[in-house]
Amino acid sequence: MRQIVLDTETTGLNARSGDRIIEIGCVEMINRQLTGNNFHHYINPERDSEEGALAVHGLTTEFLSDKPKFAEIVDEFCEYISGADVIIHNAPFDIGFLDAELQRLNMPVFKDHIGEVLDTLVQAKEMHPGKRNSLDSLCDRYGISNAHRTLHGALLDAELLAEVYLAMTRGQNSLSMDLGEEEAGGGVALEMVAIADILVHCASEEELAAHEALLDGLDKQVKGTSLWRTAPQEAA
Structure with a gap:
């Protein structure tokens, strides 16, 4: 089974108003093993980033000015993701931007190039209802170090998300229970745990x-x- 963990950085939050992708990072897993066959490109968006987005990713217009445009890397990207199942945190956001870029080139939408999409944000909300489920929060919950993450970066975030996904779907590896929160009735709220990869x-x-x-x-x-x-x- 081939899976791609994908993340993007963008000039802003709204693809419909003209915001563009400035970075794509992908990590490949085959049978739940990281292969090291990653995909990473900075992209010249041909516009400035919004102030809020720039504070998140730190990729300036000057830095991106000599990077390839999306049209120059799209064939390599589509070949890389072809037929794979893709794992994304908050998938509608990234897919919306990818669709907008592909449509500018009169190409089929993102989902036409791949197998299935797994949204880890949706999965995390089902497993940990009522808790914070950002990538940083999930790293903390599963003991994955993100101390080196001072700014958002697509490849770094994809690598962290791959570790989070494997931890989320590995199954219960501890007999301890999450006793940190209590329900209104006084009972203990137990954390839901995915069951997978059972060893016999x-x-x-x-x-x-x-x-x-x-x-x-x-x-x-x-x-x-x-x-x-x-x-x-x-x-x-």
């Missing part, structure tokens, strides 16, 4: 032999066949 460990020959010896001892004690050797009866 088969008993060794020595363990099987020890088990048989224990059952033999039980048979002697009851002077017959112990309950543990009795096959379960089918319901009538």
Whole structure:
């Protein structure tokens, strides 16, 4: 299974009003393993970033002025994502910008190039209702260090999101329960945990032999066949 974790940075928040993509970062996973085959480009948006967006990503017009335009990297991008399932945090935002860029070039929309889209924000809200589910919050919740993230960057955020996604879908790896919040009725609100990647460990020959010896001892004690050797009866 090939999955691509994707993030973008943009000049602002509204693709419909002319804001553009200035950075695309993608991380490839095959069978839940990071491959190192990443995709990353800074893009010349042919316009300035809004002040608020610039404070988030720090990519100035001057820095982006000699970078390729989206039309120059679109074929490489479409080939890279082709047929893969794509993981995005708050997918409508990034897909809206990608669709706008593709439509400027009279190309099919983003979802026509890929398999399925998995929105980790939607998934996180289902797993952790009532909690903050930003990428930073999820990093804190799953113990993923983002100390090196002083500004938003598409490739860095995609790498962090890949780690968050793997942690979210790995299954419960601790017997401890989240006792940090209580419901109004006084009960404890337990955190929902995804169940996936269950490992089955088969008993060794020595363990099987020890088990048989224990059952033999039980048979002697009851002077017959112990309950543990009795096959379960089918319901009538």
